[in-house]
């Protein structure tokens with residue numbers, strides 16, 4: 211019986227890396243052949259596009275920029291809000307407030323992303339009819355809706371991370387004369403950094419891959435590089451969806467796979483940045499020096 | 502007895518409705534060390550935490566009565582509404598039963614509270630850190646690995662680091678909860694020698710399970726009984742090993 215259980219647990223834990231590797235291998239196999247400068251920049255000279263912002267008509271470059279801008283903007287909105295709200299729930303809320311708040315967060319987490327997109331779209335319609343007749347969907351609206359989508363992850367991971375910091379650390383801080391706020395800011399939050407960054411990474415990944423929200427809030431197929439917060443933009447997940455759904459030649463499908471691989475690399479890059487940031491913050495806290 | 506430094510009047514502490522300390526009256530003299538003895542679970546730690554109001558960090562704890570401390574020449578009523586609890590806790594430093602170093606480097610353990618609480622400049626923090634580590638005879642042992650994680654020190658070293666951390670804040674009262682509980686004979690002796698040095702500068706309140714320690718070091722001894730009562734032992738009792746043993750036997 212115990213051997214069976216062990217075998218099952220082993221199989222289950224092997225399954226994850228196996229699926230991941232298969233997926234990765236498949237993407238590499240289908241995607242890498244499509245990688246070329248032309249994939250990114252079409253007919254535009256790459257240096258012109260990167261340095262001088264020359265328009266790119268037939269490549270992934272604008273979509274890459276769009277996705278990066280979107281993710282950075284969404285996390286810039288969601289991370290401070292999410293962490294602050296998680297801290298409040300874990301540290302300052304009364305039990306009743308905590309229960310009410312975490313109920314709301316669970317509810318928010320259960321909202322499908324297409325609904326979030328619809329909400330953004332409806333907001334624009336409302337604005338048009340009332341205060342701002344010129345309002346239109348765009349980058350900022352998408353980022354805002356995405357932020358709302360990832361907020362629950364950030365709030366719950368922050369709350370859980372703080373709650374799982376050992377009580378002794380609280381006591382240690384308090385008995386040294388730190389105020390509650392100082393204990394939270396100087397001891398508990400840094401000690402919970404690992405868990406909190408888990409939430410950030412989850413949020414970044416979710417914001418990078420979501421298609422449903424941006425579909426209704428401002429993404430288009432050929433907008434060029436994002437030029438303003440309120441303008442339309444391109445994004446990789448939408449690009450992939452669009453190519454895969456409407457391809458007419460095998461070359462276009464190959465482009466979709468190549469684009470998927472690019473998206474994966476961008477998300478990976480953002481994860482790496484998040485990890486570096488975490489390591490930097492942790493060293494600074496633990497030794498008082500920056501690396 | 503030296504003049505009084507801590508006066509406890511009608512103190513009662515209850516956790517979630519269960520009374521741990523009941524109407525306790527106590528006067529602790531300056532310097533000391535004053536030893537608190539008693540069975541496990543008799544409320545010694547709770548009593549120490551009542552002095553620096555640390556019991557408030559536990560939900561469901563109710564404290565009644567009065568605790569006054571002589572700090573900076575004035576009497577401070579610990580539980581008065583006007584008392585700043587952070588200042589009180591800094592002035593009445595505490596070292597816990599089991600060492601609770603922060604998950605930081607050795608140096609940061611001492612410096613972080615100094616920076617945060619007193620807002621001292623970096624060089625002053627460094628100087629105080631070195632002084633505190635020398636005070637607890639830790640500098641020779643760890644002076645060359647200040648950047649190592651504090652958790653990598655031995656139990657006794659961690660205990661002394663916690664003591665140094667409290668000392669660096671320049672308290673006037675030190676509450677030591679079984680400072681030698683997790684130490685071997687030699688490390689315990691080191692701490693005991695330290696107590697003798699420190700008693701000239703601080704008021705020491707020491708919880709201990711070791712009768713011989715109380716016998717050798719104490720200026721004043723209190724025994725906590727179950728049910729939260731306290732009894733003061735006369736000097737001739739705790740200076741006499743046999744009599745002390747008899748009292749403790751009756752207790753258990």
Ligand SMILES: Nc1ncnc2c1ncn2[C@@H]1O[C@H](COP(=O)(O)OP(=O)(O)OP(=O)(O)O)[C@@H](O)[C@H]1O
Pocket residue numbers: 516517521539540541542543544545546547548559598
């Ligand atoms: N945070 C708490 N919540 C609930 N009950 C507590 C708490 N702290 C202490 N108690 C209770 O108060 C009583 C006294 O505990 P305390 O830790 O003061 O004993 P002690 O004399 O220090 O014991 P020991 O010698 O084992 O350290 C115990 O019965 C304990 O269960």
Ligand SMILES: [Mg+2]
Pocket residue numbers: 545546547598678
């Ligand atoms: Mg105890």
